[in-house]
Amino acid sequence: SLTCQKVHWNDGHKTKCKVNSAQTANTKSFSGVALVPARGTSTISKKPTEVLFPYNEFVELFNWEKPGFPPRGLLNCGNSCFANVVLQCLASTRPLVAYLLEKGHRKECRRSDWCFLCELQIHIERSSQSLHPFSPTNILSRLPNIGGNLGYGRQEDAHEFMRFAIDTMQSVCLDEFGGEKAVDRSSQETTLIQHIFGGHLQSQVICTNCNKISNQCENMMDLTVEINGDASSLEECLDQFTVKEWLHGENMYKCDGCNDYVKAWKRLTILWAPNILTIALKRF
Ligand SMILES: [Zn+2]
Ligand SMILES: [Zn+2]
Ligand SMILES: [Zn+2]
Incomplete structure (x- = not known):
């Protein structure tokens, strides 16, 4: 029943079912896109040796039932609209807000220098209490x-700011466990920030000479999707994002099987969708 499914899901089904979801991801497809066989060599990440933030705790934050707070206006203090829009999005990201307001990060912060997550907590607390824009x-x-090169008072790129903000929060989460170098790669994908924004992007290449299938899987925190030609909807842009690309001419593919440069098909797919997906639309 739906109720059973919900209980099962809230119980953290998604973490236990990574292998299954990885296998079924290939059978689902947007309309009009040819299916790519799911067999082949694969680099799907191993089970983490250590779970840094329990998934069931994340699910509780995700299902946080408090209504939150109404959006609070942010004043533009000189070319700061790019950062304000991102802060507004983060202030509406339920599991992140629930974590900062209910559990809080500042008390447990290990950083001795300036910390973005500490400041974001102050920002969210202020947003939830303030009656006026600030x-x-x-x-x-x-x-x-x-x-990066982000500077105060300059016009910067919202997507770039978002990337830096999320990367910074991820490294703050890892600091608690001795930093990036002390934690193996698959365990790095079990922080709160990864549970919220993280997913897996798969790049599949099929050699037209020996038919060898090579799957490369990488962690993604957002998707950059181009608006090509007269695309009129997000679905269409995503269709184009996952369309098969013909590698030939100067873009020939170096096939391990043939040990030579060959013509090949390449296709990107979202193997494991993030719980909260950020899409940056590229217009040019
Ligand atoms: Zn499942
Ligand atoms: Zn901190
Ligand atoms: Zn080949």
Whole structure:
């Protein structure tokens, strides 16, 4: 029954069923896209040796039943709209908000220097209490601490800011366990941030000479999708994103089976969808 399914799902079915979902992911497809066989060499990540944030706790946060708070306006303090839109999205990401308001990060923070997650907690608390729009200067004034070449008062790219913000939160989560180098790759995918935003993207290449199938699987925190030609809906853009690409000419593929450059088909698919999917639309 639906109730049983819900109980089963809330019990953390998704973590236990990674292998199955990886196998069935290939049979589901958007309309009009030819199926690609699921056999072949694969680099699907191993089971993590250590779960850093229990999945059932994440599910509780995901199903947080408090209504949250109404969106709070953010003032533009000079070219800061790119950051404000991202902060608004993060302030509406339920499991993240539930975590920061219910459990909180600041008390347990291991960072001695400036910490984005600490500041985001202050920001979310302020958003949930404030009656008036405010400027998130505690974060904006420290943009260079978040990453890359982000600078205060400059117009930057919202997607880039989002990437840095999520990467920073991920590394704060890993700090608790000794940092990135101390945690194996598959366990790194079990932080709260990974449970919220993480998924797997698969790139499959089929050699037209020996028919060898090679699957490369990589962690994704968001999808960058191009708007090609006259695409009129997100579904259409996703269809194009997952369409088979013909590798030939200068783009020939180096096949392990043939040990030579060959013509091949390449296709990207979302092997394991994130619980909260961020899509950046590229327009040019
Ligand atoms: Zn399942
Ligand atoms: Zn912190
Ligand atoms: Zn080959």
